Each structure stands twice: as structure tokens, then as C-alpha cells.
């Protein structure tokens with residue numbers, strides 16, 4: 361049986377870095393006994409699926425894959441893997457997802473693709489939640505490289521009030537995220553709006569406090585700050601190595617192995 365192809369071969373150093381991170385994370389965290397697997401969103405995740413497919417049809421035939429949104433649902437279907445949903449599988453063995461930025465303590469900003477609500481549900485459901493990213497996402501403090509702000513999903517009729525609330529919390533310029541090829545705001549997979557709220561560095565240094573405050577604003581559905589959740593983060597580097605930051609502070613570096621083509 362031929363293995364379906366879900367992603368083209370990388371043609372840039374950034375794409376190669378994403379692939380290396382994804383392959384290494386799969387090799388380290390997706391084991392044959394894992395039956396329920398969460399598939400995150402973004403441009404790094406197709407390489408995760410590619411590596412899972414390489415584990416072979418025998419190991420994948422009894423597995424169920426849970427998507428974090430429309431994109432990953434399509435990816436799972438295209439890969440001819442079995443699709444499930446979070447309400448059928450409230451406990452997941454392992455979820456692998458991308459991120460927009462990750463700090464020194466493995467806290468992350470997510471939601472650049474407006475998927476943070478489902479992503480957080482699948483992160484919380486997972487025994488092991490792992491992030492994969494390229495080197496541009498590796499920071500000391502959130503907001504250093506990801507300047508557009510924290511993605512916040514809000515119910516549409518409350519967006520103006522949430523914008524005011526975010527300004528009161530200290531965000532200098534929270535903005536409703538507008539669509540590119542449609543008039544008006546983008547609408548999430550859950551039918552909601554997204555606000556991007558930048559905050560000063562001082563507040564970004566304590567993402568858990570910020571998350572708690574934003575979440576309390578009426579009308580907020582979910583905040584794209586993921587705190588104290590990741591077991592490990594794999595960054596693909598420009599030189600073809602991978603840096604793994606693990607819960608507890610350990611850092612490991614891998615040369616081209618353990619990823620074998």
C-alpha cells in the first residue's frame with residue numbers, strides 16, 4: 361500500500377527547519393502504542409503528519425487522529441488516516457502542534473491561524489503536548505519576535521467591549537483581525553472573531569497573569585497564551601540541527617540524527 365504524500369519536499373532553510381523539528385518530535389513522542397493522536401494547526405504540522413505516515417500503515421490503521429481545526433481535518437483526511445473529534449476522545453495520548461513564539465519557560469503564543477480554542481482543548485486533553493517550530497519562534501520573552509499581539513477569540517457581539525477591556529488591561533493597540541480576501545473580520549472555525557492584542561514587555565514576562573486577566577473579560581472565548589502546558593518544544597535550526605527544550609529546563613541538541621530520511 362503506498363503512503364499518501366501530504367507535503368512537498370522543503371525548498372528553503374525555514375521549511376527544512378520546520379520539517380526537522382516535526383520529524384524529531386514524532387520520533388521522540390509518537391509511539392506504536394499511541395492510539396489517539398492530536399494534530400495541531402499551521403505550516404509546520406504537515407511535516408508531523410508526514411512523519412507519522414512514515415511509521416507505516418500497520419501502526420496507523422487502528423489509530424484515531426483528532427484535528428484542531430479545518431486545516432488539520434483536511435490534512436488527516438488527505439493522509440487517509442482515521443478522523444475523530446474531541447467530544448468522542450476527551451483523552452488523547454499525544455498532541456503535536458505549532459506555535460507563533462515560545463519563551464524560555466515553554467510558554468507560547470498561538471492563534472496566528474485563529475485556531476487557539478481547539479488547540480487548547482487538544483493540548484489539555486493530551487497526556488503529552490509537544491510544540492514544533494523553526495528557529496524564528498525561539499525567544500526569551502513572548503512578544504519579542506511575534507509583534508502583532510496575543511490572538512484572542514471573542515464572541516462577535518462583544519468584540520468592541522473586549523477591545524475596551526484589553527486597553528484597560530494595558531494593551532496599547534488591540535485590533536480586530538480583518539480578513540484579506542473578504543470584506544470584514546476573519547471568522548474562526550467556531551464562528552467567532554479574533555482580536556490581536558499586543559502588550560508591553562513587562563506584562564509579557566508574566567504570561568500566566570496576563571492570560572488569567574484577559575480570560576476574565578466577558579466575551580472572551582479563549583486566549584492564545586499557552587502557559588505551563590508543553591512537555592517539550594522542538595526548534596529546527598538553520599544549520600540542520602534541532603534544539604529541544606524540555607519541561608524542567610533541560611535543553612538537548614541533536615545533529616541531523618535522530619531524524620533518518
Ligand SMILES: O=C[C@H](O)[C@H](O)[C@H](O)COP(=O)(O)O
Nearest residue numbers: 402403458471472473474475
Ligand atoms: O492558529 C494557529 C496555530 O496556533 C499555529 O500552530 C501557529 O500559528 C503556528 O503556525 P506555523 O507553524 O505556520 O508558524
